[in-house]
Amino acid sequence: MLTKVFGSAVFGIEATTITVEVNIDKGIGYHLVGLPDNAVRESSYRISAALNNIGYKLPGKKITINMAPADLRKEGSAYDLTLAVGILAASNQIKPELTKEYIIMGELSLDGSLQTLKGALPIAIQAKKEGFKGIILPKQNAKEAAIVEGLIVYGIENITELISFFDGKTKLSPMTINIEEEFNKTIDNTEFDFSDVKGQESIKRCLEIAAAGGHNVILIGPPGSGKTMLAKRLPSILPPMTIQEALETTKIHSVVGKVKDNFGLMNKRPFRSPHHTISDVALVGGGQYPQPGEISMSHNGVLFLDELPEFKRSVLEVMRQPLEDREVTISRAKFTVTYPSSFMLVASMNPSPSGFFNNPDSPMSSSPHEMQRYLGKISGPLLDRIDIHVEVTPVPFNKLSEERTGESSKTIRLRVIAARKTQTDRFIDTDYTHYNAQMTVKQIRSYCALDSNSKEMLKSAMERLNLSARAYDRILKVSRTIADLDNQPNILPQHISEAIQYRSLDREGWLN
The missing domain is CATH 3.30.230.10 (Ribosomal Protein S5; domain 2)
Incomplete structure (x- = not known):
């Protein structure tokens, strides 16, 4: 039969x-x-x-x-x-x-x-x-x-x-x-909150800008300055996922069997933090029978690479195309599979092998040559895809011992959501651009127009600080996000000024 x-x-x-x-x-x-x-x-x-x-x-x-x-x-x-x-x-x-x-x-x-x-x-x-x-x-x-x-x-x-x-x-x-009930059940429950962070107001502001515009960010500072702690709190201020984003994310995690038995729909943005010994296949996906890698598991969330220079250069270089295209295509002789990989890259690093700045008072300071060689492990094309570079300094005792709590993630998230809504309305007629970090050159020229004062300030800053040409578009994108957070339709000189501060690694002589 x-x-x-x-x-x-x-x-x-x-x-x-x-x-x-x-x-x-x-x-x-x-x-x-x-x-x-x-x-x-x-x-x-x-x-x-x-x-x-x-x-x-x-x-x-x-x-x-x-x-x-x-x-x-x-x-x-x-x-x-x-x-x-x-x-x-x-x-x-x-x-x-x-x-x-x-x-x-x-x-x-x-x-x-x-x-x-x-x-x-x-x-x-x-x-x-x-x-x-x-x-x-x-x-x-x-x-x-x-x-x-x-x-x-x-x-x-x-x-x-x-x-x-x-x-x-x-x-x-x-x-x-009930999908709606399942989706909303634990959406506001976050394990980490920015109210736990003492001091570091400037870094919190930087991460708020990154979250609002979907910008990639790199944190540079000595051990114990709070880089990892701050990065782990970034998902708590990102806008809640939409139902469509939750379905996309759940599908990816379902394929690798990472959806919890008692929880059907993933409603929290993923936060992935692979160890620096990871292989390039494990990061981008692949294998004999292709499986999603860490960058696809981070889709609609955050990929945190701690101690960035410790990753193998080949591993970092394979991220360049996914960062640009926001998807990974894996080809084999008989078939091709494509995994989405639209994620925020957050990286942290020490400025030198010893972990400390070029500080004569430090017992483990490194020479400028050692620091330059250490930073040189990260290629220019990869740094070109990171919009925000920020220096993280240790928190002094008087800040650590303060009793008052900082601003909560919930409060910061409301501002981020408002800025993202502005961007959603701005890009409503485009299929592939949803927030400022995804803007094309044509869109930058259209939505980041500067007045004469702002142009003069940007020109002066680039000449005085020896900023590279590749920093130009990144500064415009970040300044557009800062203007959105301020609910300003046009980019003002103060927005340009703040955005220039977030290009540390583009400054020639930064280590001098």
Whole structure:
């Protein structure tokens, strides 16, 4: 008897429906075709043991299984449940009528229970697109898949529940969630808050500007000055994610199995902080079977690179194209996948190998030559993509010992949200520009027009401080953001003046 059941394969962050055709005929043997990998081939052992342990059996006949399309590689153990249901239906051990209405996925344990799978959200989205009635998958993934409206989602703990359901003996309870309630439940709960930070008012102002315009930022200062502490608090002042951004982010984390079991929709902006020993493949994504890297896991959030010069140069250089295009394309001989990677880069670094400025009072000061060589580990093209460079100095004792708390993240975030709304209205007619950091040269000329006083100030500053030509557009972008925070339609001289302060590494002789 021939029967068909349906599973799904995930490539990139999109899913493709897989048709599993099971034919049982006279003879003996188990033949699995359709370009399965080793994990799929091994499924026969798991299926046989699981069925025996729940009172069913693998038919002692010739079983031929085709996973179509046959030229698409099938990976992972999540097809166990799909194949098991197909075998049971083809051998008349369960009624086959309902099996065609659902996408069925899950890895089987030897006792018939189900293990969690990766990519539940993309699979559910594709099932809805193709008109399936519902999706059946492990209970741990049910909440994640239930984000998709108009699709029945059944979460089961073991294959016995599914067999009883298809035979009409029991009913399964569909998983339902209120997306809006889920999205808003913990949106304002932040682990870190700017009110905890003593002093560093100028750096907090700098990070507020970075958050408001989506600008990349690098913090330069000695150990203990608060660079990491400040960076960890940046997500708390970023605007809340929209539903669309939350879905995009959840899809990426779903593909790598990083969505928590008790939480379907990610509503907080991700903050990723990889160690400096990371490889270039782990950072941008890839591998034999491509997976998203850290920059895609940071999509719609923050990627924090602590001790930037300690990263391998090859690792840093592969970020240049994703920073510009805000997506990563990974090509292989037979397929190409694209992962979104629109993130804010926040980097921190010491100004020298010893960690201290060129200060004769410091017991570990470095020479200007050592400092220059250390800073030289970061290429000019990468620095060119970082809008804001700011020096972080240690906090004095009188600031550390103050009792009063600083301005809260919630208060700062309100100003950031207002500035982002101004930018949303400004770029409403463009598809690829949403905030100031994404402006093209043409948009800079259009939205960053300067009056004569501002032009003269910028010209004077560039000549006096020996600022490089590449700093020009960055200063205009940052000054546009500062004007938005001040609710000013035009860039004023004070906005230009403040923006110039945030180009430390462009100053010739900065180390002298």
